[in-house]
Amino acid sequence: MKKLYLQTFGCQMNERDSEGVQGLLLDRGFETTSTIEEADLILYNTCSVRDHAEQKVFGRMGHFRKLKQINPNLIVGIVGCMAQEHGGNFFKKNPEIDLVCGPGNLNQIPDLVEEIRLQRAPRLAIDRLNEEYSLENVHHRSGELKGLVTIMTGCDHRCTYCIVPYTRGDERSRNSENIIKEMRDLEAKGFKDVMLLGQNVNSYGKGLEESIDFAGLLEKIQKETPGIPRLRFITSHPKDAHTRLFTAMRDLPMVCEHMHLPVQSGSNRTLRRMKREHTREWYLEQIEEYRKLVPDGTLTTDFIVGFPGETEKDFLDTLEFIERIEFDSAFIFQYSPRPGTPALKLEDDVTPQEKSRRHQILLAAQKAASLKRNQALIGRTEEVLFESRSKRDEMRFVGRTRGYKRVVVSAERDIIGEFHQAKILSVADETLLGEIAGQ
Ligand code: SF4
Numbered sequence: 090m091k092k093l094y095l096q097t098f099g100c101q102m103n104e105r106d107s108e109g110v111q112g113l114l115l116d117r118g119f120e121t122t123s124t125i126e127e128a129d130l131i132l133y134n135t136c137s138v139r140d141h142a143e144q145k146v147f148g149r150m151g152h153f154r155k156l157k158q159i160n161p162n163l164i165v166g167i168v169g170c171m172a173q174e175h176g177g178n179f180f181k182k183n184p185e186i187d188l189v190c191g192p193g194n195l196n197q198i199p200d201l202v203e204e205i206r207l208q209r210a211p212r213l214a215i216d217r218l219n220e221e222y223s224l225e226n227v228h229h230r231s232g233e234l235k236g237l238v239t240i241m242t243g244c245d246h247r248c249t250y251c252i253v254p255y256t257r258g259d260e261r262s263r264n265s266e267n268i269i270k271e272m273r274d275l276e277a278k279g280f281k282d283v284m285l286l287g288q289n290v291n292s293y294g295k296g297l298e299e300s301i302d303f304a305g306l307l308e309k310i311q312k313e314t315p316g317i318p319r320l321r322f323i324t325s326h327p328k329d330a331h332t333r334l335f336t337a338m339r340d341l342p343m344v345c346e347h348m349h350l351p352v353q354s355g356s357n358r359t360l361r362r363m364k365r366e367h368t369r370e371w372y373l374e375q376i377e378e379y380r381k382l383v384p385d386g387t388l389t390t391d392f393i394v395g396f397p398g399e400t401e402k403d404f405l406d407t408l409e410f411i412e413r414i415e416f417d418s419a420f421i422f423q424y425s426p427r428p429g430t431p432a433l434k435l436e437d438d439v440t441p442q443e444k445s446r447r448h449q450i451l452l453a454a455q456k457a458a459s460l461k462r463n464q465a466l467i468g469r470t471e472e473v474l475f476e477s478r479s480k481r482d483e484m485r486f487v488g489r490t491r492g493y494k495r496v497v498v499s500a501e502r503d504i505i506g507e508f509h510q511a512k513i514l515s516v517a518d519e520t521l522l523g524e525i526a527g528q
Pocket residue numbers: 244245246247248251252253254288289326
């Protein structure tokens with residue numbers, strides 16, 4: 090049996106893409122290995138969002154050379170966003186690479202690998218950037234509890250710091266019937282928590298012949314596959330968030346009360362320079378509406394600190410935003426210049442020291458806000474789906490609330506895959522410590 094070593098970098102959409110590619114190769118007689126030295130085929134599914142993610146992959150090139158000295162028939166492929174971004178240049182810089190395949194060409198991988206094996210010549214496949222979803226009807230799953238479903242790919246926004254539209258293309262929504270087919274497969278396999286994926290799920294439906302929007306898709310999934318207990322979605326753009334979506338989150342039982350709504354900055358000046366197409370006031374209105382319609386809903390976000398031209402005032406506007414909104418949690422990144430993005434033309438004038446100083450201050454403010462939001466749950470009982478054992482104590486189990494809060498409890502038996510009501514007793518960092526109600 091030929092052995093496949095597949096490593097995924099980056100977002101959940103990459104995870105789902107890797108799962109699909111793995112399924113296609115298993116159908117062609119491969120088996121997976123977690124030992125890279127054993128592999129006949131190595132695939133890296135890559136991420137271009139930040140320079141750090143790219144350097145991790147470039148740093149591995151030397152290793153491929155050594156592995157090929159041991160196994161000259163080894164095939165090495167770079168897949169995903171870095172493949173689309175760098176294309177054929179990969180071969181020039183790294184002769185040990187045999188395959189460069191973009192996110193739009195994933196379904197071609199088994200044939201491309203066979204061609205490479207037979208002809209020992211590299212293959213480049215990056216010509217389907219704006220074509221329909223490449224893993225349609227690939228239902229392979231590597232897990233059995235939590236499932237990922239891509240509902241659309243690409244993005245029509247053009248945030249100045251973002252490379253995604255150039256590696257994932259323009260927005261293309263999948264036909265809702267194909268999504269329902271995939272949801273039925275997950276329902277039949279007993280999946281308990283499904284995450285719908287897209288760079289901007291809120292604009293789902295644009296460009297489809299059928300007239301349907303994202304809230305309409307949620308309603309359809311609720312009606313067609315009611316056997317799936319939990320439904321989530323990521324990522325939303327504030328400009329396309331609205332009452333209809335929040336109402337669907339309130340009224341549809343399977344839709345979990347967690348909203349991830351990246352804002353990136355609390356300064357209107359920076360939002361304009363990022364081309365986020367909305368103001369801080371607009372964002373605040375959406376948050377007020379969400380919290381009115383989904384009072385127990387949780388809210389998380391993303392911030393970029395140190396964007397070119399960010400003044401002390403811009404930074405303080407962002408700090409004030411964090412303190413005012415009290416997000417349940419936030420991913421806060423230092424600005425990282427990306428090739429081919431409009432922001433690259435702006436002088437990266439916030440020094441690394443200043444970026445780091447501002448970063449630490451925002452992290453501390455967010456930590457205080459998260460703690461306050463979590464402490465407010467002490468004494469309450471939350472429904473938790475248990476997913477794994479604690480790394481430190483095998484009789485302690487880790488799960489997630491509907492609000493995506495991490496909860497740890499003790500149990501006398503294995504409760505992975507089960508729903509339990511958990512009483513929240515205390516908070517440790519971003520984790521809720523509890524006990525199973527009635528135990
Ligand atoms: S909305 Fe902006 S940040 Fe998000 S993927 Fe699209 S261009 Fe990138």
